[in-house]
Amino acid sequence: MNKQLIVNKLYLLPAGHGMVREYFINTDLGADNPSMVHSPLFIYLLDTTDGLILIDTGLDEVFLNNPNYYDGTPMEGLLYLYMNEEHRIPHLLKSAGYRPEDVKLVISTHFHCDHSGGHKYFKHTPVLVQKNELPMLDNEDYSPAECRIKDLNYQVIDGDYQLCDNIRLIYTPGHSPGHQSILINTADTGYILLCIDVALTEGIFKHQVPYFAVDPETAAVSLSKVQAIAEQYKATVFYGHDARQAETVKVYPEFY
Numbered sequence: 001m002n003k004q005l006i007v008n009k010l011y012l013l014p015a016g017h018g019m020v021r022e023y024f025i026n027t028d029l030g031a032d033n034p035s036m037v038h039s040p041l042f043i044y045l046l047d048t049t050d051g052l053i054l055i056d057t058g059l060d061e062v063f064l065n066n067p068n069y070y071d072g073t074p075m076e077g078l079l080y081l082y083m084n085e086e087h088r089i090p091h092l093l094k095s096a097g098y099r100p101e102d103v104k105l106v107i108s109t110h111f112h113c114d115h116s117g118g119h120k121y122f123k124h125t126p127v128l129v130q131k132n133e134l135p136m137l138d139n140e141d142y143s144p145a146e147c148r149i150k151d152l153n154y155q156v157i158d159g160d161y162q163l164c165d166n167i168r169l170i171y172t173p174g175h176s177p178g179h180q181s182i183l184i185n186t187a188d189t190g191y192i193l194l195c196i197d198v199a200l201t202e203g204i205f206k207h208q209v210p211y212f213a214v215d216p217e218t219a220a221v222s223l224s225k226v227q228a229i230a231e232q233y234k235a236t237v238f239y240g241h242d243a244r245q246a247e248t249v250k251v252y253p254e255f256y
């Protein structure tokens with residue numbers, strides 16, 4: 001990867017949505033609260049002077065027209081995922097004029113079901129992932145097997161990593177063991193922080209609303225870290241699954 005590469009365009013590609021218990025984004029409600037919220041899903045495509053970079057790959061086809069996938073499991077009633085044909089990776093990339101083999105690098109933020117479902121389409125592409133997320137490939141409770149593909153060309157990093165002058169991976173564990181966020185300097189918009197799931201919503205990022213995490217204390221440290229980076233770089237901030245923000249963001253073919 002050329003250290004001086006320029007990020008010409010950052011595209012947001014809508015990749016389906018979820019309906020989840022509001023408790024997950026606001027644990028003050030209590031685990032018994034039945035309220036559900038809309039949870040938009042995006043993948044992010046970078047058009048750079050060094051080729052295409054894809055950040056996350058959305059849902060696997062086990063969810064295709066199958067929102068009741070988790071019925072009969074401990075997740076029943078807590079999470080419904082809505083995916084149709086246009087949210088499959090080949091279709092998402094085709095809609096932007098590309099094929100999976102055009103992608104030069106995949107950045108995998110973590111192996112949750114709504115972030116790594118299309119990894120299987122990148123068997124010959126380097127996939128950047130944090131060292132502490134790798135053990136989750138063997139964790140059957142973590143996400144469906146289809147979202148934990150082992151035989152990929154993983155490029156393992158451990159902690160913050162300056163991929164090039166304009167792209168920095170920020171280690172933000174807590175939501176998951178090896179979660180990472182991304183800071184990107186785009187030619188048009190300047191600095192953009194993709195929080196991914198270290199800040200699912202604006203309320204979490206700006207108002208410290210307590211949310212569900214596997215390791216809440218570590219997640220809080222990670223949140224402080226990205227808040228400081230956003231402030232330092234005066235970055236435009238995108239939250240992982242914010243229903244209100246999703247209605248206002250520019251999506252493909254518009255770009256940042």
Ligand SMILES: [Zn+2]
Pocket residue numbers: 110112115175176197
């Ligand atoms: Zn997640």
